[in-house]
Amino acid sequence: MIDLRPFVSAGDGVWWGQGGAEPEPLVNALLDQVGEIGEVRAFCGLTWNPRLAGDLPDELTVLSYGGLGELRRLSRHGRLDVVPCHYSALPRMFARGQLPADVGLVQVSRPDGNGEVSLGIGVEYAADAIPHSRVLVAEMNHRMPPTAGSARLPLERFAAVVETDRPLAEASTRPADAVDQAIADNVAGLIEDGDTLQMGVGPLPNAVLDSLSGHRELGFHSGMITDGVLTLVEKGVLTGARKEIDRGIVVTGAALGTAEFYARLGEFPVEFRPASYTHSPAVLSRLRSLVSINSAIEVDLLGQVGAEIRRGVHIGAVGGQVDFSRAASLTGARSIIALRSESAGESTISPALRGGIVTTARVDVDAVVTEHGVALLTGCTVAERARRLIRVAAPRHRSTLENSLADRELS
Structure with a gap:
């Protein structure tokens, strides 16, 4: 030692x-x-x-x-x-x-x-x-x-x-299930050929990458990459051919995957850059094709996102979510928040954020996606945003959400 x-x-x-x-x-x-x-x-x-x-x-x-x-x-x-x-x-x-x-x-x-x-x-x-x-x-x-x-x-x-001479730590996540796949398919329907993607890691992002195998000429610019990114490069889906900057290159700050993934990184057009580049507002504003895909713990009926705290415990972070969501919404193509409609029996679409902290502002979210569909929010009134969010909530929670909407006089 x-x-x-x-x-x-x-x-x-x-x-x-x-x-x-x-x-x-x-x-x-x-x-x-x-x-x-x-x-x-x-x-x-x-x-x-x-x-x-x-x-x-x-x-x-x-x-x-x-x-x-x-x-x-x-x-x-x-x-x-x-x-x-x-x-x-x-x-x-x-x-x-x-x-x-x-x-x-x-x-x-x-x-x-x-x-x-x-x-x-x-x-x-x-x-x-x-x-x-x-x-x-x-x-x-x-x-x-x-x-x-x-x-x-x-x-x-x-x-x-x-x-x-020790193995690098590998990502240990559960396999994507049917709910993850349904969400991923809904997200993939929002992606256009030629878009430049940002997303995190985990079962849901992995499922999204799998669902994009039929797309063409996608780019990638993110804080982290996983095995699924290189799989899409091998399939000819992720080419970066239409990226406004760093054309033909996968840009990331870190990698998190399997031992085979780490060993093969040098075979691919991947460049690792500091956070001062990958997350820079000035850099991200040049990616007009940027689509951010981020997850959350909960979303309220205003479209505000909580991604940090559950039951008083920090289990997430602001991280790069706001950097990418804001850039994608303002100067890029689209900002997406994707999450399961339920967690531990509770609706993740809620009248107010249970964690009490807003991670991403409602104006920086273009779409909220669950396994039940897509709520497109940009250009909608406060009341219409709430109604669209209720439609993608878990069916057994919708009546409660509708009642809360009436009580708040947003309807």
């Missing part, structure tokens, strides 16, 4: 990469040694590290932009401090010292012939935080693939390097 005490001091702020790019051995070393180091504030994103699930050392404070992966459990135990922000704001927040950035823990590839390493499948906010970090410590994983699209780092930039 590496001794981090020469590099991390009491009062420092530490950040590390997320998902498959999380440098878990370095994070675990910090957890083991922080009691001797003293109080440390740490920032991270999506994590599957079970040691970050709740029982943390008292000296460590964990911040994140949301409750993703094991951070949900941390939130449930009251040990997660959420910094609500657009994903596009992370680069500026690191630059201004508003997020912990004294020490960066990163996972990198083996060096190339020039002695330089790649951030591999986790460029995103890491690339934007690095210039503002006093110290960098690297896990050099022999299985991290070098990727194209962003600058590489010389080995001398790191204060210490630990070599590993």
Whole structure:
């Protein structure tokens, strides 16, 4: 185990990469040694590290932009401090010292012939935080693939390097079911040939990708890609031939998939860019064909989206949803919110957001899609939006929603 005490001091702020790019051995070393180091504030994103699930050392404070992966459990135990922000704001927040950035823990590839390493499948906010970090410590994983699209780092930039040869963390999601497929088919009906897509990860996005196999000349520009994206590239569906910028290239900040997917990334026209590019309003405004496809916990009868909190626990994030939804709605082609009509027996279309927090404003949502259909909202009055949303709600909840609509005098 590496001794981090020469590099991390009491009062420092530490950040590390997320998902498959999380440098878990370095994070675990910090957890083991922080009691001797003293109080440390740490920032991270999506994590599957079970040691970050709740029982943390008292000296460590964990911040994140949301409750993703094991951070949900941390939130449930009251040990997660959420910094609500657009994903596009992370680069500026690191630059201004508003997020912990004294020490960066990163996972990198083996060096190339020039002695330089790649951030591999986790460029995103890491690339934007690095210039503002006093110290960098690297896990050099022999299985991290070098990727194209962003600058590489010389080995001398790191204060210490630990070599590993371990599998990258893989996405573990349930297979898409009949409900996911019905939603996906409804979403696919809104996609035109030549559109440039943004979407997240999980069973529903995977089902959407499967439903697009009959489309042509689609593009992709997103914060993250999965196996399904490369499948569509192989099928000749995702060509990027009509993209207004980065033509012919799949642009992403990170990858999250299977071991085979990671191993084959170099065979495809994929470029990994920092969050300051992938989520930049200036960049997204140039993609006139942009269609954003995002999920939610709930949508109210005004069309407001809640994607962060359920029963007082952070289980989601603002993330890039607003960045992409707003761009797609204002300067792109269409902003779509796709979700199941029920969750744990409750309607996900509700009179008011149970979580109490609006993630995406109603004016940034063009369509809400469930397994029961599509509610096109743009250009509709408040009352008509509500009626359309009720029509795509689960049938057994519609009468209750209609009664609430009458009580609020929106009808």
